[in-house]
Amino acid sequence: MDIDFGIDKKNFFKSVNEKTFFLKRAAVDVSKFDWSNVDQALYSWDIDINDVKIFKNGIVDSSEFLENFNDYGRTKIRIKKHAFYQHLMEGSSISFHKFHLKEIFSNKLAMEISRFTDANTCVNAYAAIGGQGTFDKHFDTHDVFAIQLIGKKRWKLYNPSFEKPLPIHKSKPLLSQSPQEPVLDIILNEGDMLYIPRGMWHEAIPIENQETLHLAIGTYPLKVSDFCEWVIKNKIHESIVGREYLIGDHDSHLMESLADCFKRLVTNKETLNEFVELKRSEHRFRSEFNLKGLLSNDIFQNCEEKKFKFNSLSKINDEGKIVINGISFEFEEKAVELLKRNNYSVYGIKDEKDLEGDYIADLATKLNFLDIVS
Template identity: 30%
Template sequence: MLDFGLSRTEFFSSHFEQNPLLVHGALGGKPLFAWSDVDDILHAWNVAEADIELRKGHVISPELYVQSYQDIDDRRLRLLAAEVRRYIEEGATLVMRRLDLRCRKVARLCDCIAEYTGHRLVADGYVALRGEGAFGKHWETHDVFAVQLLGRKRWRLYRPTFPLPMPEQNSFAREEDCPARPALDIWLEAGDLLYIPRGWWHETLPQDGMPSFHVAAGAHTGKVADYIAWCCDRVLPDLLGARATLRPGADNMSVLRELLDEMPRRLLDERLVNAFLRQIQAMGNHPYPGITNWSETGLKG
């Protein structure tokens, strides 16, 4: 489904957590989506789950484009299509979160990237027509694989000022740190793929008047800090020193030194590392395989 243009070895040695990667025509010239597919997704969307929003420098109040209605015996919510379209035409971006759970095509796209990288991914979708983008200049705390599906979009990437941020280390209070000049200023066309390492500043800008739809698949990886915390939950309770009590006036430093002398040997257990990685892998979402792939001529008894 996707051609990354280089081997996994080359990707991890030259790009992963280091440098962006742009692949023109990664989808092989075959359109994966039509605009009618986007409308089909929105038609089936459960608006009550609140995973959809309009942004124009800020979150637009859902009360302005979501309506409550009576559906036989239930009260439901639905998008007011005319209002959503109006906001998009005025420069807002429609953000569809966890699109991988709601669209098999996007789920397969994530699975294809996961096979290449070895990491599980989740994806959000973005529809825009004009304006200044949904979020302005910011960095992500996960690696991003952006795939342009319809239309085109401008991406400006700026070098990181805080490399490899952890999930809680976002850029919201650090906008002034973003470099003035972009390291990469490109247009993504339909079928193109762009890899953005976590921590790289970026902003997206639609071409005025041209509808754009792209998905951003985020790779949520197991960090070294995650592994150490995971080990502490599993290893420390087995060590007598970890079960000891720290108390005022006691020789607490000796207790801690003795425990910390033992920890490197425990942490550097390859079997434990592999168990951690298996658990990370098991948390991923896999595409729904489907039940209707039988022959049109029917099944033989």
């Protein structure tokens, strides 16, 4: 699966990212997604109290549609279907938290956006059948890619009133400061994608008698504050000034030395690279299993275009090494050349005419087995 972003990665970061909204019509082929995907996800979901929320004139108390039950000695939560269905049919909006953990199509979209933005992602899904069950005007503290999968929905976007909010900042106390006139008022159709930078006020409004389901794929890049916290916790103590006690009056010379030490650390490129690679190596992509291909010795059975992508945001280093999903792997030279021709992220089996098919197939099989590509 590929998303047609309508802009290349370089230009996205140059002119769009955190600067303005961006709309791409028909960005995703949604012909293989319908309500049965949602049904399957809900069937397999081990529901937590915060996984499903219903909104209609405010947040609906979860006791109306969730109940506890005893499951072989363990207390679990289930959805009361009749109440859930009734709310949906009466115009409530329903949100599903971390939907990508239970539904493969949305997880693939999240992985595509992760690779495009070099950021971790999380997916919430929002369903409604008409009605007025909106989640009110608000801003998010992360960037969002909204993708319409079923039906249509109206979106209104407003300029930010608070610059670059972090998770500690909430939009509700600042609602009175939000602009009244939207800068964008559109209908998203199936397959359309809308990028909304953090801090931009927005409303997603169901359309009367129109069924709708969209994904809100949030991106979570590493932040400057993350790097600073990591340096203080893991690096500052390597200098003696970072191991000093604070006793009595604060010594101005000590504070100046500490500031100099911190500046040296955060401006050191090797320190920054160490932090970035560590965080990337800690991340785990959620990829599909392929037992059918494994047992038949044909991993390409379920691969429509015979293309594989890294299950990571990491890049191959100069020595041909990479760490993905906790696995360290070293590529030989001709494999690196193969990946270079395809931007280190995507390579097409059928497109590589100058290499023997068995070599490419064996490499792809090994990487798929190790959960390095999928």
